[in-house]
Amino acid sequence: MALTTGFVQQMKYNPLLHAAFVWLGASSADTVLYYVQITDRDDDPVAMIKTSLIDGLTAAMFTGRSVTLSIDDANPSSIQSATIHPGPELGPDGADSPDDLVVMPRA
Numbered sequence: 177m178a179l180t181t182g183f184v185q186q187m188k189y190n191p192l193l194h195a196a197f198v199w200l201g202a203s204s205a206d207t208v209l210y211y212v213q214i215t216d217r218d219d220d221p222v223a224m225i226k227t228s229l230i231d232g233l234t235a236a237m238f239t240g241r242s243v244t245l246s247i248d249d250a251n252p253s254s255i256q257s258a259t260i261h262p263g264p265e266l267g268p269d270g271a272d273s274p275d276d277l278v279v280m281p282r283a
Contacts, residue, residue, distance in 0.1 A: 177256060180208065181244040184237035189230070196230040198255065200245060210245060212255045229258055236260045 179212050186199040192216040201207035214226050214235075236243050236258075246257040 177249055178247045178252065179244055180210075180247060181184055181242060182207075183240065183242055184233050187230075187237055196233070198233055198245075200243070204237055210247065210253050212253050229255065233258060239263060 180200065182200040182202055184198055185201055185204045186198055189196045193257055196212045198212070199207040199211045201260050214223050218226065220231075225248070233243065239254055241263050242261045244259040245255050248254040248256050
């Protein structure tokens with residue numbers, strides 16, 4: 177699997193396709209389109225993981241955190257997992273933000 181890192185510049189969800197489209201790049205002028213799709217073949221745990229992945233990428237977009245996406249070699253636009261990197265902010269107790277958050281479906 178290939179890895180790509182950048183900022184989530186834009187996201188759109190298409191309810192007819194059950195898919196979230198993610199524009200990832202260093203700036204809004206330099207992005208690549210990726211997607212996460214929940215299919216009829218996905219059992220409940222996998223669908224929940226994909227929903228969490230979409231939620232996490234949305235949160236990363238709103239908080240300005242960089243992400244690293246793992247992309248399927250057979251389908252280079254399909255997101256398989258994501259690492260959301262900590263931001264520079266401090267937690268409520270003044271400590272550094274938590275470690276990276278990794279979301280991926282089970283094999």
